[in-house]
Amino acid sequence: MSSPKEQDKHKGSKGEVSRRGFLEVTSAGGAAAATVVLDQPAGAQSRTQAGARIAGPGPVAITLNVNGKMLKVSVEPRETLLDTLRGPLDHTGAKRVCDRGTCGACTVMMDGKSVYSCTVLAIDAQGSKIETVEGLTADLKNDALVNAFVEHDAQQCGYCTPGFMVAAKMLLKETPKPTYAEVKAGLSGNLCRCGTYVGLRNAVLGAAQGGRA
Ligand code: FES
Ligand code: FES
Incomplete structure (x- = not known):
């Protein structure tokens, strides 16, 4: 079973665990965490035995700070920041070209550092300051x-x-x-x-x- 420290690095600012983070934790041998049932109604949240909240797999309401504006949006935990920006948030400056962290067409700034937004889950971007080419x-x-x-x-x-x-x-x-x-x-x-x-x-x-x- 992974240590509390290892589990913490997969939590978002609200203590949520993304699906990717959840899979990393469970694949590391988390027998207790593996008892969490992901097949639940949209928007529902449950908790691991350690108390961390599990979001999804249906859409969950999140708020993203994009170019200084707090934008509310509903996303599935599997959705990338790129897809959320370009889709429901209608910020189409960042482009999807390779969609696998290779080309840089989707680059945005997160907390002052450039990141490939196709490699960041939208749910994990909560609490970060996101700047797109439109804002910059x-x-x-x-x-x-x-x-x-x-x-x-x-x-x-x-x-x-x-x-x-x-x-x-x-x-x-x-x-x-x-x-x-x-x-x-x-x-x-x-x-x-x-x-x-x-x-x-x-x-x-x-x-x-x-x-x-
Ligand atoms: S679309 Fe190519 S790195 Fe994201
Ligand atoms: S790929 Fe855009 S100018 Fe070369």
Whole structure:
């Protein structure tokens, strides 16, 4: 049986256990936890013998902090943050391309760190500050990075661009004056299948230098 410490890392901010976390705990040999019945009515919650709440498998009501707004939504615990953002919350900036944590098209910020939203369960994002490309580039005309992307013809498609934009914002936040090598490394989690990497890197350098690069 997994230790209380191991079980705690699977709990959300409200002490809930996601289905993924539950499966990890039980697969680690949790004989007691395995007695929890998941086949219950939508929205119902039960508790493990240790007292942790089990959510689902039907839709449960959650609240997500997205771009500074507290948004209420009903999701199944298996739903990813990406699907919740793009579906019921109608924030379609983050794109689903690979849906398996490889391409970076779905990148958003969570508590100031960039994450692949296709690899985060919506239910686990409760209590976190989520920032999408819509929020990070709200002032399009006066955004130095947006202008630099245009100036350097940094992208061709609309699928990879939002993810690159979020990753670049993250990079400049942590390293305001990056070198070319630092830009290359900072954007290495995002893929552009048509190879506009040089334009992208120059755009980030340009934004860092006040648009003059
Ligand atoms: S869609 Fe999430 S990493 Fe590709
Ligand atoms: S410009 Fe989007 S994949 Fe290359």
